[in-house]
Amino acid sequence: MAGLNSIAEGDKKNPFSRSKWNIGLWVLVAAYLVYSVDAMGLNGERFLSGIGHAGTLLDRMFPPNFERWELLLSGLVESLEIAMISSVSGIFLSLFIGILAARNLMPAWVSVPIRGFIALCRSFHPVIIAILFVKSVGFGALAGILTLIIASIGFIAKLFAEAIEEISLKQVEAIRATGASFSSVVIYAVMPQVFSRFIGFATYQFDSNLRNSTMVGIVGAGGLGGTLFSAFQRFDYDFVAAILITIISLILVWEFLSTLVRRVF
Amino acid sequence: MSSVPKLLQVKELKKEYVSGNPVLKGVDFSITEAGLVAIIGPSGTGKSTLLRCINRLIDATEGQIIVNDVDICKTKGRPLRKLRRQIAMVFQEYNLVERLSVMENVLSGRLGYMSTWQAWRRNYTQQDINSAYELLGSVGLAEHATQRADSLSGGQRQRVGIARAVMQNPSIILADEPTSSLDPKTAVEIMELLEKFSMEKNIPVLINMHDVNLAKRFAKRIIGMSNGDVVYDGPPQGISDDHLKEIYGGESWLD
Numbered sequence: 001m002a003g004l005n006s007i008a009e010g011d012k013k014n015p016f017s018r019s020k021w022n023i024g025l026w027v028l029v030a031a032y033l034v035y036s037v038d039a040m041g042l043n044g045e046r047f048l049s050g051i052g053h054a055g056t057l058l059d060r061m062f063p064p065n066f067e068r069w070e071l072l073l074s075g076l077v078e079s080l081e082i083a084m085i086s087s088v089s090g091i092f093l094s095l096f097i098g099i100l101a102a103r104n105l106m107p108a109w110v111s112v113p114i115r116g117f118i119a120l121c122r123s124f125h126p127v128i129i130a131i132l133f134v135k136s137v138g139f140g141a142l143a144g145i146l147t148l149i150i151a152s153i154g155f156i157a158k159l160f161a162e163a164i165e166e167i168s169l170k171q172v173e174a175i176r177a178t179g180a181s182f183s184s185v186v187i188y189a190v191m192p193q194v195f196s197r198f199i200g201f202a203t204y205q206f207d208s209n210l211r212n213s214t215m216v217g218i219v220g221a222g223g224l225g226g227t228l229f230s231a232f233q234r235f236d237y238d239f240v241a242a243i244l245i246t247i248i249s250l251i252l253v254w255e256f257l258s259t260l261v262r263r264v265f
Numbered sequence: 266m267s268s269v270p271k272l273l274q275v276k277e278l279k280k281e282y283v284s285g286n287p288v289l290k291g292v293d294f295s296i297t298e299a300g301l302v303a304i305i306g307p308s309g310t311g312k313s314t315l316l317r318c319i320n321r322l323i324d325a326t327e328g329q330i331i332v333n334d335v336d337i338c339k340t341k342g343r344p345l346r347k348l349r350r351q352i353a354m355v356f357q358e359y360n361l362v363e364r365l366s367v368m369e370n371v372l373s374g375r376l377g378y379m380s381t382w383q384a385w386r387r388n389y390t391q392q393d394i395n396s397a398y399e400l401l402g403s404v405g406l407a408e409h410a411t412q413r414a415d416s417l418s419g420g421q422r423q424r425v426g427i428a429r430a431v432m433q434n435p436s437i438i439l440a441d442e443p444t445s446s447l448d449p450k451t452a453v454e455i456m457e458l459l460e461k462f463s464m465e466k467n468i469p470v471l472i473n474m475h476d477v478n479l480a481k482r483f484a485k486r487i488i489g490m491s492n493g494d495v496v497y498d499g500p501p502q503g504i505s506d507d508h509l510k511e512i513y514g515g516e517s518w519l520d
Contacts, residue, residue, distance in 0.1 A: 168363075170356065170358060171360055171361070171362045171363065173322060173360060174354070174356060174360035174429075175376065176322065176349075177352075177353075177354040178353070178373060178374055178376050178377050178433055179346040179347065179349035179376070179377025179433070180373075180376035180377055180384070181346060183381040183384075184376050184379070184381050184384040187381065188376060189362055192363075192365050193363075193364060
């Protein structure tokens with residue numbers, strides 16, 4: 001029996017040797033980073049003067065001014081309504097779109113175009129979609145609602161389709177073998193396997209819609225964002241602070257509620 | 266003999282997954298009465314393919330499969346689903362819907378008789394609910410009705426699988442290696458259960474299996490398959506070592 005070192009046919013290539021290309025690539029990335037910092041004019045002086053401005057802003061923000069609470073409240077209520085309507089309809093639509101996009105349930109001629117539609121929904125940031133809708137359907141809450149429905153579909157339908165693609169097809173096969181129709185198979189063999197994940201996606205999306213509903217107003221699509229934007233433009237920084245505090249508490253309250261919801265499922 | 270109604274008739278059945286490379290090469294047999302029929306043969310000889318062709322979970326390439334006078338190979342859509350209700354299936358890995366309760370799994374045998382709307386609302390008839398409880402009792406799992414299916418042991422899951430199959434009120438039950446994932450004692454219990462239902466409810470049961478001794482013990486007829494062909498079809502007493510050598514190849518494994 002020959003020992004491990006007895007094969008003498010010259011040295012073999014080390015499979016872990018350094019590659020010049022690899023090193024070169026890292027050097028290139030580092031050089032580009034240094035160049036970018038220089039091109040943006042980022043230096044210590046600029047940074048310190050920026051901090052100074054921030055200090056002035058904070059000074060003017062305190063104490064927060066809740067005098068115009070009626071305006072604040074009506075903006076908040078509108079934001080909440082936008083978030084609620086868009087989440088419920090977006091999540092409901094995603095349920096069907098997600099099933100249609102799942103490659104293990106649908107033939108390619110259905111799933112490919114549906115996947116294309118989902119990719120389209122995901123390809124723009126909500127701000128850009130909001131601007132498009134404000135231009136096409138006009139100022140106000142409708143534009144905000146449509147924006148967030150599109151955002152919800154882009155996120156949930158995609159994740160839901162991926163969750164469906166990971167299910168056990170054995171269970172599906174067994175229900176199919178009982179003579180159940182396709183929709184009964186979905187209800188009985190697919191949904192039980194993915195429903196808890198769907199609830200997870202849905203609560204996360206509501207959270208995201210809640211935050212985005214305070215943003216779409218900045219481009220005129222309704223909600224608290226509009227109030228925030230005009231307060232900024234009129235240099236009412238104490239009112240801005242009041243609005244920001246309201247948004248933070250809104251998110252915290254939802255955070256608390258969603259923990260409760262998740263505990264149920 | 267031609268006057269006897271044939272519950273299931275398989276004629277010249279061929280299946281090719283890859284063109285020119287048949288898995289089933291013209292299988293012929295028919296089943297006319299209740300009782301256990303075992304299909305034995307080595308792995309990869311097309312036993313599972315045969316069973317899956319019979320309820321059209323996969324499509325046959327050529328040939329006929331006649332169930333209650335209808336050729337299932339030529340049906341699709343609603344008529345196919347109606348035929349599938351007649352053909353219940355028991356799986357090697359049980360294939361229960363794990364996140365549903367034991368009761369929901371048993372009742373899922375009725376889905377072929379219900380609309381989607383009824384399935385969504387779990388709107389079963391009182392008669393279905395009564396027979397589901399009765400079946401769960403007769404497989405010895407009455408007290409587990411509300412438990413989730415994934416909390417059961419392998420043998421218990423297969424009992425639920427059998428209850429689901431009987432719940433379909435089928436003309437025939439297909440069982441694809443129902444005991445292969447179980448220990449020898451549980452395997453015998455499952456075979457006894459299948460035999461009991463076959464006799465009580467007058468349902469023929471077609472079982473794929475590896476275990477020749479288990480097949481000889483329970484089946485009243487054995488179909489031996491090798492390389493996609495039927496090489497033996499007859500009573501268990503008639504099967505000889507020569508037949509077994511032909512089916513499985515070699516002889517070192519024989520006692």
